[in-house]
Amino acid sequence: MKGLIDTHCHLFEPVYDDVRDGLMEQMRQNGLYKLICVGCEPETVKQSIALAEKYEYVYVEAGFHPCDTADISDSMWEQMKKLIAHPKVVAVGEIGLDYHWESSPRDKQKYWFEKQLAYANEAGLPIVIHSRDAMEDTLEIIRKNPPPRGVFHCFSGSVETLREILKMNFSISLGGVVTFSNARRVVECAKAVPEDRLMLETDSPYLTPAPHRGKVNRPDYTRFVAEKIAEIRGVTTDEVIEFTTRNAEQMFGI
Numbered sequence: 001m002k003g004l005i006d007t008h009c010h011l012f013e014p015v016y017d018d019v020r021d022g023l024m025e026q027m028r029q030n031g032l033y034k035l036i037c038v039g040c041e042p043e044t045v046k047q048s049i050a051l052a053e054k055y056e057y058v059y060v061e062a063g064f065h066p067c068d069t070a071d072i073s074d075s076m077w078e079q080m081k082k083l084i085a086h087p088k089v090v091a092v093g094e095i096g097l098d099y100h101w102e103s104s105p106r107d108k109q110k111y112w113f114e115k116q117l118a119y120a121n122e123a124g125l126p127i128v129i130h131s132r133d134a135m136e137d138t139l140e141i142i143r144k145n146p147p148p149r150g151v152f153h154c155f156s157g158s159v160e161t162l163r164e165i166l167k168m169n170f171s172i173s174l175g176g177v178v179t180f181s182n183a184r185r186v187v188e189c190a191k192a193v194p195e196d197r198l199m200l201e202t203d204s205p206y207l208t209p210a211p212h213r214g215k216v217n218r219p220d221y222t223r224f225v226a227e228k229i230a231e232i233r234g235v236t237t238d239e240v241i242e243f244t245t246r247n248a249e250q251m252f253g254i
């Protein structure tokens with residue numbers, strides 16, 4: 001049995017600064033098999049790569065988050081491309097559009113989404129999409145330059161949208177939201193998604209699953225997501241771990 005993979009977490013949020021090293025050891029003991037740490041600008045990508053060089057079970061996802069696209073200079077982009085070439089960087093992400101916070105202008109978000117998508121396609125890397133209140137525009141940009149492989153992280157769309165992205169060959173990853181009592185739409189998707197298109201994530205330190213809501217999330221809490229999805233699908237937790245781990249290994253080549 002290989003164990004759980006958290007395909008999306010942010011370990012360089014300051015909340016982990018005093019506890020990160022201890023956490024890295026504990027998580028392995030708690031059955032976490034691998035994790036993918038996200039860097040949303042060059043600094044956190046560098047930190048994530050250093051962590052991946054230290055711990056074999058850590059991999060990296062690198063790209064400018066849509067909320068961080070307001071002021072990207074040419075030199076920042078050159079730096080990001082160099083970092084993406086590191087062998088432990090296994091995806092370009094999280095890239096996409098966020099019209100909920102709108103902390104960057106929409107035209108900048110679109111520009112950088114298209115540019116990073118094209119770069120990932122050229123580099124042969126899967127993309128990890130962040131799309132919030134922006135599904136129509138997200139799909140329009142993807143259709144112009146469809147990637148061979150990709151995943152919608154923390155997918156929160158309807159079952160209809162799920163069917164549409166499955167046709168475009170995408171997978172989804174689900175996290176703690178599936179355990180929330182008001183998460184009907186996400187639960188429907190957790191049930192409807194085919195076994196070979198689902199992966200697990202935590203989006204730590206955010207979106208902490210029940211029964212730990214209100215506390216800081218951590219990658220080994222992927223277990224609670226797996227347990228809830230098993231309950232929703234009427235299968236065992238071990239089965240969920242087995243197919244989601246297989247999917248993540250194939251998607252990211254890890």
Ligand SMILES: [Zn+2]
Nearest residue numbers: 008038094203
């Ligand atoms: Zn994230």
